[in-house]
Structure formats: structure tokens, C-alpha cells
Amino acid sequence: MKKYVLTCLIFMLFVWSSSGYAYPERFDVIIDVGHGGIDGGTVSPNNMLEKDLNLEIGKKLYQKLMDQGYNVGITRLRDYALSDDSRLGIRSRHLRDLTQRKLIADALKPKLFISIHMNAAAKESRRGPLVIYQASEKSYAVAQLLQQHLNEVYKMKKWPLKGKSYFLMKHLEMPSVIVEVGYMSNPRDLAMLTDEAMQTQLVDAMAHSIGEYFLVYPVD
Ligand SMILES: [Zn+2]
Known part of the structure; x- marks a missing residue:
């Protein structure tokens, strides 16, 4: 197992050296980019x-x-299936993918783990952001902040959801949330999610929330 953790660390080192940043002694946040490679995740009506x-x-x-x-660390910076790195002999590709994400988190031990996903529903009218949190105080705190600030961008009032059954929520030791940024099945949400300026607004809202969280629970 160590070998694969090492692969992750080498990858992270590459990310840092290529971006001109020194490799940090500690990680504040890991951004987990959902799906990748053969795993496309949700598909929009126009095949995005x-x-x-x-x-x-x-x-x-x-x-x-x-x-x-x-x-900050990130689980992937290009279109790539994390399950391809797994040599653990797990038959389910989905579980191999999630296990790799957990290994990265276990190795880098960030203060916060944030998975980025997009939602979809059979009912086209469903829309808005949804933050799913681990059953822990810190996880709930960051989820509330993320939900609140994303709600402001969407001009909606929605509540975060406890995600007991999600693999990463169950198995990660640090506060962790899944951010379902919006619904790809809803035309208004999809227009927002694919618009450069709106993406920036959504990202600013998330970064602001994380900043507020670290005011309450400082990194050191
Ligand atoms: Zn997803």
C-alpha cells in the first residue's frame, strides 16, 4: 500500500515544483475533484x-x-481515473476510485477535505447547491458556511445534508464535505455552472466559506 501513497506524494510534489510552490509541511485543504477518465459522472442533456x-x-x-x-492539495489536475492507480485488488472500479481518494487524504492529513461534484435529478426543476457533511461538528460547521454562501450566489435557501452512507464521509478522519455545486439536469443551473464569471463567483463563495471556517478552527 505504501507504494501507492508514495505515487500520490510524488504526484503532489510534481504539482508543487511545477507551480513554483515549495512542498508544504502540512496541508490545510485537499480539493477532491470528483470522477475522471473512464468515469464521467453525471451527464447533462447536452452531453456535458x-x-x-x-x-x-x-x-x-x-x-x-x-x-x-x-x-492546498488536489486529487487530480487533469482528466484522469484515480482507480487506475489502485493495486489493491478491489473488483469494483467505483470502490477503487474512492479508496485512492481516501489514501491521498490519509497520506496528506489535511485539516479539511472537500469533494467537488455536480448533482442531477430525474425531475428537471430541482436545482441549487447541496453540501453533504460528515457526522462531526467541524464538518457540519464548514458545510453550513459553504451552503450559506453558495445559497447567496444562487439566491436560494437550501440546507446541508448529513451524508452518513457516503464512503468518504464514513472513512475519512478529517472534517470532510461533498459539495454538489449545482444540478446539471436543470437548465438554469447548467448555464451558471458552465459560465466562466459564474464559476468564479461560486469559487469565491467557497473560498470565503473556507476562510471563515479557519477563523473558527485555525489551521495551527
Ligand atoms: Zn459526482
Whole structure:
């Protein structure tokens, strides 16, 4: 198992050296970019793939938080299936993917783990952001902030959801949330999610929330 953790660390080192940042001693935030490679995630009515939107928004959030001085890691910076790295002999590709994400979190031990996803529903009218949290005080705190500030961008009032049954929520030791940024099945949401200026607003709202969270629970 160590070998694969090492692969992750080498990858992270590459990310840092190529971006001109020194490898940090500690990680404040890991941004987990959902899906990738063979796993496209949700598909919009016009055939856009969730994995691509997750990457666009995840990369923007990564850059924004780094600019603010946080030590940030990201699980992928390109279109890539994390399950391909797994040599654990797990038959389910989905479980291999999630296990790799957990290994990265276990190795880097961030103060916060944020998974970026897009939602979809059979009912086209469903829309808005949804933050899913781990059953812990800190996880709930950051989820509330994220939900509140994303609600402001959407001009909606929605509540975060406890995610007991989600693999990452169950197995990660640090506060962790899944941010379902919007519904790809809803035309209004999809227009927002694919608009450069709106993406920036959504990312600013998330970065702001994370900043507020670290005021309450400082990194050191
Ligand atoms: Zn997803």
C-alpha cells in the first residue's frame, strides 16, 4: 500500500515544483475533484460530463486558495481515473476510485477535505447547491458556511445534508464535505455552472466559506 501513497506524494510534489510552490509541511485543504477518465459522472442533456465541470471548478478553487496562502492539495489536475492507480485488488472500479481518494487524504492529513461534484435529478426543476457533511461538528460547521454562501450566489435557501452512507464521509478522519455545486439536469443551473464569471463567483463563495471556517478552527 505504501507504494501507492508514495505515487500520490510524488504526484503532489510534481504539482508543487511545477507551480513554483515549495512542498508544504502540512496541508490545510485537499480539493477532491470528483470522477475522471473512464468515469464521467453525471451527464447533462447536452452531453456535458460532470468530470469536466468538476475539474474546471476544482482547479479554480485550488488556485484561489493557494493565492490566499493556504497549503492546498488536489486529487487530480487533469482528466484522469484515480482507480487506475489502485493495486489493491478491489473488483469494483467505483470502490477503487474512492479508496485512492481516501489514501491521498490519509497520506496528506489535511485539516479539511472537500469533494467537488455536480448533482442531477430525474425531475428537471430541482436545482441549487447541496453540501453533504460528515457526522462531526467541524464538518457540519464548514458545510453550513459553504451552503450559506453558495445559497447567496444562487439566491436560494437550501440546507446541508448529513451524508452518513457516503464512503468518504464514513472513512475519512478529517472534517470532510461533498459539495454538489449545482444540478446539471436543470437548465438554469447548467448555464451558471458552465459560465466562466459564474464559476468564479461560486469559487469565491467557497473560498470565503473556507476562510471563515479557519477563523473558527485555525489551521495551527
Ligand atoms: Zn459526482
